[in-house]
Amino acid sequence: MASQILFESVNLKIRYKESPNKELIVVSFASYDKNQTKDKSGFGERLFEKYNTSAIFVTCSNNDWYQYEEIFDAITAINKVTCAYHEIVNYGSSMGGYASILFSKLTKADRVIAISPQFSINPESAPYEKQWSHIGSKLHYVLDPATKGASGSITIIFDPRTIDGIHAERINNEYAVHMVPFAYSGHPSSFTLLETGVLRDLIVDLIGGETDIIRHLKRYKQNRLGSWRYLYALGKSxxxxxxxxxxxxxxxxxxxxxxxxxxxxxxxxxxxxxxxxxxxxxxxxxxxxxxxxxxxxxxxxxxxxxxxxxxxxxxxxxxxxxxxxxxxxxxxxxxxxxxxxxxxxxxxxxxxxxxxPSSSFRWYNLSLYYKKCGDLDKAEQAARKSRKNVTNTDRNGISARVD
Missing domain, CATH: 1.25.40.10 (Tetratricopeptide repeat domain)
Structure with a gap:
């Protein structure tokens, strides 16, 4: 399917890939990428091509959780296309999952599929979120938290044993969602679900409006020991x-x-x-x-x-x-x-x-080394610095005195 650029700025690129089926369209938001670029493939692009599903792909130049002033103009361009479809589904993972919820009201989404989304990465709204706080503390927020723009039927796929479980609960407390937990799937859950052969069929079902996910949970349970990510998460916890x-x-x-x-x-x-x-x-x-x-x-x-x-x-x-x-x-x-x-x-x-120079313990050990070498002047100097820098965590009964 050929793509058409609907909107582009320094920060954003919006591409549209049309299929003959006008029943449903997916609006997909790109996830975090350490080598982020707006010119990469869209999230889930190959999947939607395989199933002849029309899709709009939102990609970005930086990992800014879509906090751009022009995002509203971009969504206006999206809506001019999606209005021709009967159903609109927002989709994304992690940063993209957050965006899929945050902008669901603006995109007029009927359904949202969010994998491992954040409630917010703003330290003031989500002080428990440490992984992304270095980014969240610097952002100028145009819309936040995720529930501020929530609309439609929202499904969250997540690992309840990670910080994602807290995010999911925060979202659910403010806007009722369909929670789909996959224990020890890590962050984001999509990689482990891909390894266990669950991701594709699960996403296809959810996009189509299917709500019974029992068979997917059973398949995950059957295949999970074949996933190194699952084993890694299990080992870490x-x-x-x-x-x-x-x-x-x-x-x-x-x-x-x-x-x-x-x-x-x-x-x-x-x-x-x-x-x-x-x-x-x-x-x-x-x-x-x-x-x-x-x-x-x-x-x-x-x-x-x-x-x-x-x-x-x-x-x-x-x-x-x-x-x-x-x-x-x-x-x-x-x-x-x-x-x-x-x-x-x-x-x-x-x-x-x-x-x-702040470690009392290290100054103390240096004083012992100097003393052993016979340099008592340096030993005494190091001992004085040890006493000067001593803290509660350094003490543990250690005396910095050189006899």
Missing amino acids: GVTLDRKIYFLRLASVRAPDNLNVQLALGETLLKAGHYVQSAEAFGKACNVTSEFAWPYYRKAIAFMKDRRLLDAHRAIMKAIEISPQQSSYLWIAGEVSRDLGLPEAASYLERSLELD
């Missing part, structure tokens, strides 16, 4: 460390190249005291990408716990090569170098405290 490790291992097998899975497994193994296996998991995370220092830093910690100091030294040096001004990395380099008897230990410890 496990009650016991053994349960966390079990499911994160399964997720790791199914997604060996996923950075978040390997990091989560490494952290959980580290917490459980399985240092060798933790270092292996962090090593896999390092293999996924060599651009980030964090996996090397955590691998160094695991090696230190296992007293594999040479391996720890190699890992932390790599972390510092990538991120040379990180105080925590420099401190670990100093501790490893100290334990190896390397002369550069003091330099790393001092540089760490130059970048972050």
Whole structure:
């Protein structure tokens, strides 16, 4: 199907793809994308092409939750097309799910299908929302929260065990919606539903007005252990460390190249005291990408716990090569170098405290190191700084006195 541009600005592009069927049209809002561009394909575009469904695709240049002054002109252009159809369905996921609810009254939507939407990302309206607060705190809101523009029959697909559950409840408290929970489907739920073979048929049914979703829930239950995202979510929320490790291992097998899975497994193994296996998991995370220092830093910690100091030294040096001004990395380099008897230990410890001089505990440990080296003047200076910077979290019965 050829597309027609209905509206375009610096921030927005609205495209229309027409099918012969004039019964129903979908207005689809693009979701968050770290490489956001208004020139990308629309959300669900291939699905609607496959089912010969007319659709209007709203894409944007930035992840601003559609808080643009020109959004109202854009919707006017949308309405000039949708008025020829018998039914209008808004559709979107996460940021796009929020928009599909927010603008449902303006688009005159009969139905809304919102996957993992937010009630709001404005810290004043949703202080519990931390993932997007760095964006929400900077926006100039033209319309918010989502329920302010809600209309029609709204279905929310979400994971009730994540922050999305709070958003869904907030929306439902202000505007009655049809709640469709998929436990451990994560954010957004669409990826896990796609992996379990549920997403396509579920969305097609909901767009068509079907409200019985029992068969989709059954299919999800049957197929969910085949989804690494489901296993990852299950592992992250496990009650016991053994349960966390079990499911994160399964997720790791199914997604060996996923950075978040390997990091989560490494952290959980580290917490459980399985240092060798933790270092292996962090090593896999390092293999996924060599651009980030964090996996090397955590691998160094695991090696230190296992007293594999040479391996720890190699890992932390790599972390510092990538991120040379990180105080925590420099401190670990100093501790490893100290334990190896390397002369550069003091330099790393001092540089760490130059970048972050607020830690009483680190000043205290530096004073002990100076004392061991026989430099009592520097030991006393470090001890004084330790006492000066002491906080409730640093105390724990530690005295910074040098005898």
